[in-house]
Amino acid sequence: MATVLCVILYVLALLCSVIARPATFLQYFRIAWSDSHIRQTEEGKAIQLLLDQTSGCGFASKYKYLFGRVSMKIKLIQGDSAGTVTAFYMNSDTDTIRDELDFEFLGNRTGQPYTVQTNVYAHGKGDREQRINLWFDPSLEFHTYSIMWNHRHVVFYVDEVPIRVYKNNEAKGIPYPKFQPMGVYSTLWEADDWATRGGLEKIDWSKAPFYAYYKDFDIEGCPVPGPTNCASNTTNWWEGAAYQDLSPAEARRYRWVRSNHMIYDYCADKSRYPVTPPECMAGI
Numbered sequence: 293m294a295t296v297l298c299v300i301l302y303v304l305a306l307l308c309s310v311i312a313r314p315a316t317f318l319q320y321f322r323i324a325w326s327d328s329h330i331r332q333t334e335e336g337k338a339i340q341l342l343l344d345q346t347s348g349c350g351f352a353s354k355y356k357y358l359f360g361r362v363s364m365k366i367k368l369i370q371g372d373s374a375g376t377v378t379a380f381y382m383n384s385d386t387d388t389i390r391d392e393l394d395f396e397f398l399g400n401r402t403g404q405p406y407t408v409q410t411n412v413y414a415h416g417k418g419d420r421e422q423r424i425n426l427w428f429d430p431s432l433e434f435h436t437y438s439i440m441w442n443h444r445h446v447v448f449y450v451d452e453v454p455i456r457v458y459k460n461n462e463a464k465g466i467p468y469p470k471f472q473p474m475g476v477y478s479t480l481w482e483a484d485d486w487a488t489r490g491g492l493e494k495i496d497w498s499k500a501p502f503y504a505y506y507k508d509f510d511i512e513g514c515p516v517p518g519p520t521n522c523a524s525n526t527t528n529w530w531e532g533a534a535y536q537d538l539s540p541a542e543a544r545r546y547r548w549v550r551s552n553h554m555i556y557d558y559c560a561d562k563s564r565y566p567v568t569p570p571e572c573m574a575g576i
């Protein structure tokens with residue numbers, strides 16, 4: 293009896309380890325910019341990005357995707373990261389009609405909070421920046437950053453906390469990314485002309501090289517090219533009932549972020565937008 297139980301447990305454990313085994317970097321991605329500045333570690337399951345005075349670096353997904361969810365764990369540059377930007381985004385690469393969903397992590401002086409800027413481009417129109425300061429120091433440990441994109445909305449998550457929602461309001465004439473597949477990208481570069489306190493704080497190159505760390509890569513979505521009709525298949529889990537709206541618990545956390553951690557919202561920027569953009573009235 294005990295042996296049978298043991299065998300069953302053993303098989304279960306084996307199955308779990310297969311299912312839960314984290315993907316390798318190269319399973320989903322390729323290096324897109326500066327080979328010499330990206331190093332694979334943990335048998336390819338993690339990577340290290342490096343920024344120095346000669347170059348930043350970046351990687352890109354092998355496929356583009358139409359709807360789905362992408363997530364990864366990132367540990368940002370520690371200490372004095374002022375003037376650096378680490379970005380994690382999706383982009384259709386279609387120039388004037390591009391769709392793009394951005395996470396940008398703006399570095400800061402030691403002890404000052406990182407800022408997370410998000411932006412949404414739909415059919416070539418962006419300028420929808422929001423900024424929050426995180427409720428933890430993102431350089432001390434890995435945290436999960438995800439973008440969930442279905443027919444109903446786009447949700448940006450930090451550790452399962454929704455920090456931003458962009459709803460499909462096509463019925464009100466508001467563009468929504470829906471037709472163009474997007475690739476997944478990440479870059480680390482210097483942007484000390486704008487990133488930290490609007491460009492006032494410059495990179496301290498004496499602290500270089502700067503390192504950011506990534507692991508637990510996960511992309512679930514409809515690859516393009518890929519199965520026909522995948523994107524419109526309503527049985528895809530990301531189109532499921534649980535992902536049509538924020539759950540009450542998620543909605544609470546979302547409101548908590550907005551009231552306690554939001555430091556900039558284009559929706560409230562009257563000097564830029566004397567008339568509030570229509571998507572801002574849409575709620576969640």
Ligand SMILES: *[C@@H]1O[C@H](CO)[C@@H](O)[C@H](O)[C@H]1NC(C)=O
Nearest residue numbers: 398400404405407487488489
């Ligand atoms: C950096 O820290 C300053 C001072 O606390 C803060 O005003 C700013 O929002 C932080 N983030 C950036 C990217 O400048």
Ligand SMILES: *[C@@H]1O[C@H](CO)[C@@H](O)[C@H](O)[C@H]1NC(C)=O
Nearest residue numbers: 519520521522525526527528
């Ligand atoms: C939708 O996806 C399911 C699960 O992957 C698959 O079995 C089914 O054939 C798909 N339907 C269509 C119309 O492609």
